[in-house]
Amino acid sequence: MSFPEPLSSSVARLRARAPLPDSVDVAIVGAGPGGLTAAGYLTQLGLRTAVFDSHYVAGGCATQFSRGPKNQRYHFDIGLHYVGDCTPDGLIPKMLADIGVHVDFLEMDPDGFDTFVFPDFRFRVPANLDLYRQRLVDLFPSERRGIDRYVKLVQQVDRIGRTMANRGGKLSAVVVLEVLLFGRLLARYQNATLGAFLDTVTQNPHLRAVIAGQNGDYGLPPSRVSVALHAGLAAHYFRGAYYPRGGGQVLADNIAAAVESRGGTIHLRRGISQILVENGRAVGVRTEPRDGEIAEVRAKVVISNADLKRTMLELVPPAVLPTPALEKAKQYEMAAAIFLTCLGIKADLRALGMQVTNYWQFDTYDMESLYRDANQKTTPEVGACYITSATMKDPVNPHHAPEGIYNVEVMTLVPGNPRLWGVEPGLADNWGYKRNDVYLRRKEEVENQMIERLNNLFPGSKDHIVFRESATPVTHSRFTRATDGTGYGLAAIPSQFMKNRPSYRSPIPGLYFCGASTRAGHGIVGAMMSGKHAAAKVAADLGLVFPDRR
Secondary structure: OOOOOOOOHHHHHHHHHOOOOOEEEEEEEOOOHHHHHHHHHHHHOOOOEEEEOOOOOOOOOOOEEEEOOHHHOEEEEOOOOOEEOOOOOOHHHHHHHHOOOOOOEEEOOOOOOEEEEOOOOEEEEOOOHHHHHHHHHHHOHHHHHHHHHHHHHHHHHHHHHHHHHOOOOOOOHHHHHHHHHHOHHHHHHOOOEHHHHHOOOOOOHHHHHHHOOOHHHOOOOOOOOEHHHHHHHHHHHHOOEEEEOOOHHHHHHHHHHHHHHOOOEEEOOOOEEEEEEEOOEEEEEEEOOEOOEOOEEEEEEEEEOOOHHHHHHHHOOHHHOOHHHHHHHHHOOEOOEEEEEEEEEOOOOOOOOOOOOEEEEEOOOOHHHHHHHHHHOOOOOOOEEEEEEHHHHOOOOOOOOOOOOEEEEEEEEEOOOHHHHOOOOOOOOOOHHHHOHHHHHHHHHHHHHHHHHHHHHOOOHHHHEEEEEEEOHHHHHHHHOOHHHOOOOEOOOHHHOHHHOOOOEOOOOOEEEOOOOOOOOOHHHHHHHHHHHHHHHHHHHOOOOOOOOO
16 A cells, blocks of 8 residues: 655755756745645646745645654654645645645544643534534533624634635625625624634633634734634634645645646755846846855746745845835734644553644643743743644554654744844854754753653653654744744734735735735645635736636
């Protein structure tokens, strides 16, 4: 039996050595899910498309890193740990089908794909909104009215969000009518935070904690996150939680292969130093030096899937960006970052109680304090963690870890400010910080906390660790060039969400945006949707008919 697995390193080497074209129709900066999806759609239209990335593998946050000899190999997911809505007619499978790609998705436990572990009780989140409501009512019977109010909002956000997604993300007349008929609660609170909305739902701290339990999926406390974003994310997973068979890298690899099969090219270890602008229009890209050489590739249009803030402040020549856009970019706020500990555990974790669910462990019911305390410290501190296992989610696939060993990842949200890690800003793009004693000490301290938290939930697990390695926000910045090491892009606060989030056409003609910081939002589905929408804008501006497959 064959199993999906990440492409061999030889494919990555070929992409790194691929000759650069002199000119293309579309140059895409960044081979994350957004950039690859855009390339998938555009190559189907016959456009000559080249994708550039500084990393040694395509996929952005949907990558894996490998460790160990060939017959004792680990593959750890960087950012794709679970996705929602992956039935055949779900958003992600439909986009993949649009661009000629198939990925098998394995469903996590529908009776509890997320398990919240609080000081006094556990709560399992089912992949069914009605069952979720019933569990809340059973646990908090006196809060029925508030629970129904929250569930109503999730239903409205889900309905209207899907209508918008099917209409290119536009606030069309159909969407407006649907809001008037079925979305009045959403219309009233569209610019509110989750905390403000919860004030109209309940004052019970335990219920508020359960409702906000997935805050690690967007990296903001209830008092700051857009309630529309929170409800949309919750609705996404109520349609089922899934894991790609073979891991997150398989999704990126399959899209990249489809792009290349239609004549597109992917150029790894080819960072872009500047987006070329002439007479006020984007006309190509300039590569970073490699082996002493710098190249320019001309293009009819450029799509940036790179970090949006760095695109506007570093890749685009400052003189060509309108002053209001430049000043706004300087003020953009990023979401929190993630600390990731990857473990190989030689023990039967099922026997220790682990199930096919994600574990969210909290020291407190006060979600605000987790962020407030972290941001007020001079060194990283931990008050919660997230635990997931590729081996549990994809048990028959041997590529996640050597035989008899479980692949386990433990994560926590931390501030991305490099100074908290002993690293000066601007130094994360090179390797020198890895020899910094302060950095190494703080990294080890958090890693040890991650292991202790795992052991508290699954006693004895730490005694069987045979592999351990951690990544900080500084690591993330080095590989993805993300501002403050976040994989979530711009913080989804009301002033940076929906119409307040950057659109797909930039202020510079010929330059387009996609990725986690655009209007489609963050996460795998948001990034892929942004790639689709950016491709649609490019097609329209080049006079091409974009396929409308709803």
